[in-house]
Amino acid sequence: MIPLTVTLAAAALAGTAGGHFNPLHHSGAASPYFDAPSQFGISPSTPPQCVVDQAAYIVRHGSRYPEPGSFAGWQALFAKLQNASYTARGPLAFLPSWVPPVDDIPHEPLFLSSTGSTEAFSLGVQLRKRYRFTAGGDNFTVWAAGQQRVVDTATYFLQGYLSQGNYFNEPEKNRGTIVAMPDSVNYTFADSLTPSTGCPAYGSGDTSSKANDYRAAYQPAVARRLNQYLDGLNLDGSDIAVMQDLCGFQSEIDGDIRFCDIFGESEWKDYEYAHDLNYYYGSGPGNPFSATVGYPWIQAVTGLLLRGPDNRRNGDNFVPPPLVMSFTHDNDLPPVVSALGVWNSSLSPGIFPLSTNGPDARRTFRSSNLVSFRGYIALERLSCDSQAPPSEVEHAAGHVLPAPGTTASAEKYVRIRINNAVVPVPGCTTGPGESCPLKAFAAHVRERLAVAGDFVERCNLQDVMNATGTLDIFTKVPSEKAQSFTLVVPQPYAVTVP
Ligand SMILES: *[C@@H]1O[C@H](CO)[C@@H](O)[C@H](O)[C@H]1NC(C)=O
Ligand SMILES: *[C@@H]1O[C@H](CO)[C@@H](O)[C@H](O)[C@H]1NC(C)=O
Ligand SMILES: *[C@@H]1O[C@H](CO)[C@@H](O)[C@H](O)[C@H]1NC(C)=O
Ligand SMILES: *[C@@H]1O[C@H](CO)[C@@H](O)[C@H](O)[C@H]1NC(C)=O
Ligand SMILES: *[C@@H]1O[C@H](CO)[C@@H](O)[C@H](O)[C@H]1NC(C)=O
Numbered sequence: 001m002i003p004l005t006v007t008l009a010a011a012a013l014a015g016t017a018g019g020h021f022n023p024l025h026h027s028g029a030a031s032p033y034f035d036a037p038s039q040f041g042i043s044p045s046t047p048p049q050c051v052v053d054q055a056a057y058i059v060r061h062g063s064r065y066p067e068p069g070s071f072a073g074w075q076a077l078f079a080k081l082q083n084a085s086y087t088a089r090g091p092l093a094f095l096p097s098w099v100p101p102v103d104d105i106p107h108e109p110l111f112l113s114s115t116g117s118t119e120a121f122s123l124g125v126q127l128r129k130r131y132r133f134t135a136g137g138d139n140f141t142v143w144a145a146g147q148q149r150v151v152d153t154a155t156y157f158l159q160g161y162l163s164q165g166n167y168f169n170e171p172e173k174n175r176g177t178i179v180a181m182p183d184s185v186n187y188t189f190a191d192s193l194t195p196s197t198g199c200p201a202y203g204s205g206d207t208s209s210k211a212n213d214y215r216a217a218y219q220p221a222v223a224r225r226l227n228q229y230l231d232g233l234n235l236d237g238s239d240i241a242v243m244q245d246l247c248g249f250q251s252e253i254d255g256d257i258r259f260c261d262i263f264g265e266s267e268w269k270d271y272e273y274a275h276d277l278n279y280y281y282g283s284g285p286g287n288p289f290s291a292t293v294g295y296p297w298i299q300a301v302t303g304l305l306l307r308g309p310d311n312r313r314n315g316d317n318f319v320p321p322p323l324v325m326s327f328t329h330d331n332d333l334p335p336v337v338s339a340l341g342v343w344n345s346s347l348s349p350g351i352f353p354l355s356t357n358g359p360d361a362r363r364t365f366r367s368s369n370l371v372s373f374r375g376y377i378a379l380e381r382l383s384c385d386s387q388a389p390p391s392e393v394e395h396a397a398g399h400v401l402p403a404p405g406t407t408a409s410a411e412k413y414v415r416i417r418i419n420n421a422v423v424p425v426p427g428c429t430t431g432p433g434e435s436c437p438l439k440a441f442a443a444h445v446r447e448r449l450a451v452a453g454d455f456v457e458r459c460n461l462q463d464v465m466n467a468t469g470t471l472d473i474f475t476k477v478p479s480e481k482a483q484s485f486t487l488v489v490p491q492p493y494a495v496t497v498p
Contacts, residue, residue, distance in 0.1 A: 023247050023260045023268045028275025028367040029330050030248030032063050033119045036369035036419035040434075044420050047432035050384035050413070051405035052131055054309045056301040056324040058193075058336055059123070061153040062116025063252040063373035065108040066245075073242045074100040080239070086232030091262045093229075101253045112149045112156075115252040119374040120153040124160025133322045137162035140176045141320065143473055143484075144327040145193040146183040151487070153374070154178045154327045158489045179477055181484040184329075190296040190455045190469045191482040193328040196283065196335065198293075199459035205289040208282030210356050211274045215241060218270040226262065244271045252373065273359040275367040280354045284334035284365065285344045292459065294335025295452035296471040297326065302445045304474060305381045305414060305438065316475040324474055330371040337370065337377065339452050341444075342416060342423050364423075375419050382413040384432050412438035 025034055046052055078100050088095045102108050134140055144154040158176030189198040196202045219237030226235055247260035280286045309322035337343050343364040344352055351363050383405040413435035416423045428436035455469030468481050478484045
């Protein structure tokens, strides 16, 4: 474990490193994807004596248009700005000409934006280059919750990940499979990528209304400050809510960042902190059922990492690829943080649970660095030699030397990366790059069961038919309990050239 003083200093710098304050890195769930700053000073590069031989990701869908509910808020703001006669000055002089950035109302709200498609495609490219696991990528399988924007994210990911070269003449050599399943239903229980709706008790642990109280407390003063620039129109707290959301959303929809420029740094930090409180107390460690619903994914993935990339076990009908990709929604990521027990440092008294009075710069739980669009939690299995590669190497003709980490004596380790940044496993950082030895990681996961509890029992499902606490989708394709089904990407097509 790194010394406390180092942890705190690094945490205090997070977010301000580089000097220039960027509101798009402090917009919580409205932030387009960005690599999170290192909170612990650990390089995200794979250590030189290691290779990643297996990895599992759980990913939020890419940037999207607003949900219909928040779009109604944008339209109400537009109506208010257009309906009145007033003078707008200085930073607000653009308001009379602003129109909401949705130009196809029946088709855009809810769905991915072009930025979201790009984020998904570029993650595919990035992971193919980072791991170089599957040659060509024929029939590479990924998993997705069934809502259209999630399946679309998986689709664009696959198109970025698959080798592009053969699409035109041999598309069948470059096909991906998406294992999709019902999204946010209550009848697949833990066997789902949206398990919280399968836990009837979960809602009773959700105290995210603390975030609304926090918003109601800071927004009126922001409205008063901005009203100095208006004669004949009065902004209120709910207008501030919409205008701050529009920074992240409008930047990813059409690149317009005028709403980003009208708020000050402390106003952005209050906005971000309201998102933090929302996720911490809604789906994160502040909800006592959070770890319970996040645990089945961790348990399933840890089982795969223990077996290694190619092993089949009795009863399985499917061997997942070495890169296991799960696509889902924002609220399904904080439960995985809770189940892993990261970002909940009891070494920092007074920081957790998050205070409703205001942000503490030392907190590690930051929504912007987790549930940004296309945000992710990744577990990487590292295979490492005991020493860094030598600086001088003999080559015998006709013999390719094994790459670092690929010999039989290589040891296995695990690292957690959240939006690229390495987040140490609590109390387990003895491996290369502060990784955790695989067996110790598995022991940590077993210990976390004491916090997570049994899904069926904690969620009060003992008497419910078919209730399950196990996620089997990665080794059963299709899975009966998860009601999973497969989709082929790209769809078979034929091009007729005249
Ligand atoms: C528009 O203005 C009229 C008259 O001033 C007012 O009654 C109405 O509530 C306004 N509508 C909106 C959406 O602000
Ligand atoms: C591709 O993989 C899926 C499982 O993800 C399987 O159902 C399907 O049969 C495979 N297709 C081919 C052509 O191998
Ligand atoms: C699932 O939802 C339906 C409809 O609201 C309800 O009747 C049913 O009892 C729920 N099932 C569980 C296990 O909570
Ligand atoms: C977070 O830490 C607190 C204090 O150490 C502990 O009581 C709580 O159970 C932890 N939450 C989770 C989800 O691990
Ligand atoms: C339980 O699962 C079986 C088999 O999949 C299914 O036929 C049945 O409808 C399920 N029962 C309930 C209550 O969901």
